[in-house]
Amino acid sequence: MEYDDMLDRAIEESPEIDGTSERFEVPDPEVRQEGNVTVFENFQQVCRRLDRDPDHVMQFLQNDVGTSGHIDESGRARLTGEFDAGRVANAVGEYVDEYVLCPECGLPDTRLEREQGAIIRRCEACGARSPVEN
Known part of the structure:
Protein backbone atom coordinates (compact mmCIF):
# COMPACT_ATOMS: atom_id res chain seq x y z
CA MET A 1 0.00 0.00 0.00
CA GLU A 2 1.36 3.40 -0.98
CA TYR A 3 1.96 6.11 1.58
CA ASP A 4 -0.65 8.44 0.04
CA ASP A 5 -3.27 5.67 0.18
CA MET A 6 -2.48 5.03 3.83
CA LEU A 7 -2.64 8.73 4.60
CA ASP A 8 -6.02 9.08 2.87
CA ARG A 9 -7.34 6.07 4.79
CA ALA A 10 -6.08 7.49 8.11
CA ILE A 11 -7.75 10.83 7.43
CA GLU A 12 -11.04 9.12 6.53
CA GLU A 13 -10.98 7.02 9.70
CA SER A 14 -10.00 9.89 12.01
CA PRO A 15 -12.80 11.17 14.22
CA GLU A 16 -14.16 14.60 13.40
CA ILE A 17 -13.09 17.21 15.90
CA ASP A 18 -14.96 20.47 15.93
CA GLY A 19 -11.79 22.39 15.15
CA THR A 20 -13.14 25.81 15.96
CA SER A 21 -13.10 27.61 19.24
CA GLU A 22 -16.40 29.28 18.29
CA ARG A 23 -18.25 26.87 20.55
CA PHE A 24 -16.15 28.30 23.38
CA GLU A 25 -17.53 31.65 24.38
CA VAL A 26 -16.52 33.32 27.60
CA PRO A 27 -19.19 35.57 29.12
CA ASP A 28 -18.35 39.28 28.99
CA PRO A 29 -17.21 40.53 32.39
CA GLU A 30 -19.91 42.43 34.25
CA VAL A 31 -18.05 45.04 36.26
CA ARG A 32 -19.14 47.97 38.35
CA GLN A 33 -17.36 50.50 40.52
CA GLU A 34 -17.82 50.56 44.27
CA GLY A 35 -15.75 53.49 45.45
CA ASN A 36 -12.14 52.69 44.58
CA VAL A 37 -12.93 49.00 43.99
CA THR A 38 -13.90 47.28 40.74
CA VAL A 39 -16.41 44.49 41.37
CA PHE A 40 -16.37 41.67 38.79
CA GLU A 41 -19.95 40.46 39.33
CA ASN A 42 -19.99 37.33 37.13
CA PHE A 43 -16.50 36.14 38.10
CA GLN A 44 -17.69 32.67 39.19
CA GLN A 45 -19.63 32.17 35.95
CA VAL A 46 -16.51 33.06 33.93
CA CYS A 47 -14.36 30.67 36.00
CA ARG A 48 -16.88 27.85 35.49
CA ARG A 49 -16.87 28.49 31.73
CA LEU A 50 -13.06 28.43 31.71
CA ASP A 51 -13.13 25.31 33.91
CA ARG A 52 -10.38 26.80 36.05
CA ASP A 53 -9.82 27.36 39.76
CA PRO A 54 -11.12 30.82 40.75
CA ASP A 55 -8.02 31.44 42.91
CA HIS A 56 -5.76 30.84 39.91
CA VAL A 57 -7.82 33.16 37.69
CA MET A 58 -7.88 35.79 40.43
CA GLN A 59 -4.11 35.64 40.88
CA PHE A 60 -3.66 36.13 37.13
CA LEU A 61 -6.11 39.08 37.06
CA GLN A 62 -4.28 40.78 39.92
CA ASN A 63 -0.92 40.37 38.18
CA ASP A 64 -2.27 41.42 34.79
CA VAL A 65 -3.96 44.64 35.91
CA GLY A 66 -1.29 45.34 38.53
CA THR A 67 -3.39 45.53 41.66
CA SER A 68 -4.47 43.60 44.71
CA GLY A 69 -7.86 42.03 45.23
CA HIS A 70 -9.81 39.16 46.67
CA ILE A 71 -12.83 36.96 46.07
CA ASP A 72 -15.67 38.00 48.38
CA GLU A 73 -18.07 35.68 50.21
CA SER A 74 -20.56 35.77 47.34
CA GLY A 75 -17.89 34.76 44.80
CA ARG A 76 -17.35 38.12 43.15
CA ALA A 77 -13.82 39.30 42.36
CA ARG A 78 -13.00 42.63 43.98
CA LEU A 79 -10.03 44.46 42.46
CA THR A 80 -8.54 47.53 44.12
CA GLY A 81 -8.71 50.42 41.67
CA GLU A 82 -10.92 51.45 38.80
CA PHE A 83 -10.91 49.17 35.76
CA ASP A 84 -13.49 49.23 33.01
CA ALA A 85 -15.11 46.13 31.52
CA GLY A 86 -12.79 46.32 28.50
CA ARG A 87 -9.66 46.15 30.67
CA VAL A 88 -11.02 43.19 32.65
CA ALA A 89 -12.12 41.47 29.42
CA ASN A 90 -8.59 41.91 27.99
CA ALA A 91 -7.11 40.30 31.11
CA VAL A 92 -9.56 37.38 30.89
CA GLY A 93 -8.67 37.00 27.20
CA GLU A 94 -4.97 36.84 28.04
CA TYR A 95 -5.72 34.20 30.66
CA VAL A 96 -7.63 32.15 28.08
CA ASP A 97 -4.72 32.38 25.62
CA GLU A 98 -2.13 31.42 28.24
CA TYR A 99 -3.97 28.79 30.31
CA VAL A 100 -7.04 27.51 28.44
CA LEU A 101 -6.75 27.26 24.64
CA CYS A 102 -4.51 24.54 23.22
CA PRO A 103 -1.68 26.09 21.18
CA GLU A 104 -1.75 23.11 18.78
Whole structure:
Protein backbone atom coordinates (compact mmCIF):
# COMPACT_ATOMS: atom_id res chain seq x y z
CA MET A 1 0.00 0.00 0.00
CA GLU A 2 1.36 3.40 -0.98
CA TYR A 3 1.96 6.11 1.58
CA ASP A 4 -0.65 8.44 0.04
CA ASP A 5 -3.27 5.67 0.18
CA MET A 6 -2.48 5.03 3.83
CA LEU A 7 -2.64 8.73 4.60
CA ASP A 8 -6.02 9.08 2.87
CA ARG A 9 -7.34 6.07 4.79
CA ALA A 10 -6.08 7.49 8.11
CA ILE A 11 -7.75 10.83 7.43
CA GLU A 12 -11.04 9.12 6.53
CA GLU A 13 -10.98 7.02 9.70
CA SER A 14 -10.00 9.89 12.01
CA PRO A 15 -12.80 11.17 14.22
CA GLU A 16 -14.16 14.60 13.40
CA ILE A 17 -13.09 17.21 15.90
CA ASP A 18 -14.96 20.47 15.93
CA GLY A 19 -11.79 22.39 15.15
CA THR A 20 -13.14 25.81 15.96
CA SER A 21 -13.10 27.61 19.24
CA GLU A 22 -16.40 29.28 18.29
CA ARG A 23 -18.25 26.87 20.55
CA PHE A 24 -16.15 28.30 23.38
CA GLU A 25 -17.53 31.65 24.38
CA VAL A 26 -16.52 33.32 27.60
CA PRO A 27 -19.19 35.57 29.12
CA ASP A 28 -18.35 39.28 28.99
CA PRO A 29 -17.21 40.53 32.39
CA GLU A 30 -19.91 42.43 34.25
CA VAL A 31 -18.05 45.04 36.26
CA ARG A 32 -19.14 47.97 38.35
CA GLN A 33 -17.36 50.50 40.52
CA GLU A 34 -17.82 50.56 44.27
CA GLY A 35 -15.75 53.49 45.45
CA ASN A 36 -12.14 52.69 44.58
CA VAL A 37 -12.93 49.00 43.99
CA THR A 38 -13.90 47.28 40.74
CA VAL A 39 -16.41 44.49 41.37
CA PHE A 40 -16.37 41.67 38.79
CA GLU A 41 -19.95 40.46 39.33
CA ASN A 42 -19.99 37.33 37.13
CA PHE A 43 -16.50 36.14 38.10
CA GLN A 44 -17.69 32.67 39.19
CA GLN A 45 -19.63 32.17 35.95
CA VAL A 46 -16.51 33.06 33.93
CA CYS A 47 -14.36 30.67 36.00
CA ARG A 48 -16.88 27.85 35.49
CA ARG A 49 -16.87 28.49 31.73
CA LEU A 50 -13.06 28.43 31.71
CA ASP A 51 -13.13 25.31 33.91
CA ARG A 52 -10.38 26.80 36.05
CA ASP A 53 -9.82 27.36 39.76
CA PRO A 54 -11.12 30.82 40.75
CA ASP A 55 -8.02 31.44 42.91
CA HIS A 56 -5.76 30.84 39.91
CA VAL A 57 -7.82 33.16 37.69
CA MET A 58 -7.88 35.79 40.43
CA GLN A 59 -4.11 35.64 40.88
CA PHE A 60 -3.66 36.13 37.13
CA LEU A 61 -6.11 39.08 37.06
CA GLN A 62 -4.28 40.78 39.92
CA ASN A 63 -0.92 40.37 38.18
CA ASP A 64 -2.27 41.42 34.79
CA VAL A 65 -3.96 44.64 35.91
CA GLY A 66 -1.29 45.34 38.53
CA THR A 67 -3.39 45.53 41.66
CA SER A 68 -4.47 43.60 44.71
CA GLY A 69 -7.86 42.03 45.23
CA HIS A 70 -9.81 39.16 46.67
CA ILE A 71 -12.83 36.96 46.07
CA ASP A 72 -15.67 38.00 48.38
CA GLU A 73 -18.07 35.68 50.21
CA SER A 74 -20.56 35.77 47.34
CA GLY A 75 -17.89 34.76 44.80
CA ARG A 76 -17.35 38.12 43.15
CA ALA A 77 -13.82 39.30 42.36
CA ARG A 78 -13.00 42.63 43.98
CA LEU A 79 -10.03 44.46 42.46
CA THR A 80 -8.54 47.53 44.12
CA GLY A 81 -8.71 50.42 41.67
CA GLU A 82 -10.92 51.45 38.80
CA PHE A 83 -10.91 49.17 35.76
CA ASP A 84 -13.49 49.23 33.01
CA ALA A 85 -15.11 46.13 31.52
CA GLY A 86 -12.79 46.32 28.50
CA ARG A 87 -9.66 46.15 30.67
CA VAL A 88 -11.02 43.19 32.65
CA ALA A 89 -12.12 41.47 29.42
CA ASN A 90 -8.59 41.91 27.99
CA ALA A 91 -7.11 40.30 31.11
CA VAL A 92 -9.56 37.38 30.89
CA GLY A 93 -8.67 37.00 27.20
CA GLU A 94 -4.97 36.84 28.04
CA TYR A 95 -5.72 34.20 30.66
CA VAL A 96 -7.63 32.15 28.08
CA ASP A 97 -4.72 32.38 25.62
CA GLU A 98 -2.13 31.42 28.24
CA TYR A 99 -3.97 28.79 30.31
CA VAL A 100 -7.04 27.51 28.44
CA LEU A 101 -6.75 27.26 24.64
CA CYS A 102 -4.51 24.54 23.22
CA PRO A 103 -1.68 26.09 21.18
CA GLU A 104 -1.75 23.11 18.78
CA CYS A 105 -5.44 22.66 17.91
CA GLY A 106 -6.95 25.84 19.39
CA LEU A 107 -9.60 24.01 21.40
CA PRO A 108 -10.42 24.79 25.04
CA ASP A 109 -10.39 21.13 26.14
CA THR A 110 -7.31 21.46 28.32
CA ARG A 111 -6.35 20.64 31.88
CA LEU A 112 -3.59 22.19 33.93
CA GLU A 113 -1.22 19.69 35.54
CA ARG A 114 1.83 20.20 37.70
CA GLU A 115 4.88 18.28 36.55
CA GLN A 116 8.26 18.61 38.27
CA GLY A 117 7.30 22.05 39.55
CA ALA A 118 6.15 23.34 36.15
CA ILE A 119 2.56 23.86 35.06
CA ILE A 120 1.71 21.90 31.92
CA ARG A 121 -1.39 22.48 29.79
CA ARG A 122 -2.59 19.07 28.52
CA CYS A 123 -5.14 18.99 25.69
CA GLU A 124 -7.76 16.27 25.97
CA ALA A 125 -8.76 16.78 22.32
CA CYS A 126 -5.43 16.36 20.51
CA GLY A 127 -3.10 15.12 23.27
CA ALA A 128 -0.67 18.03 23.02
CA ARG A 129 1.27 19.02 26.13
CA SER A 130 2.71 22.49 26.50
CA PRO A 131 4.32 24.38 29.38
CA VAL A 132 2.72 27.59 30.56
CA GLU A 133 4.19 30.56 32.42
CA ASN A 134 4.00 30.26 36.19
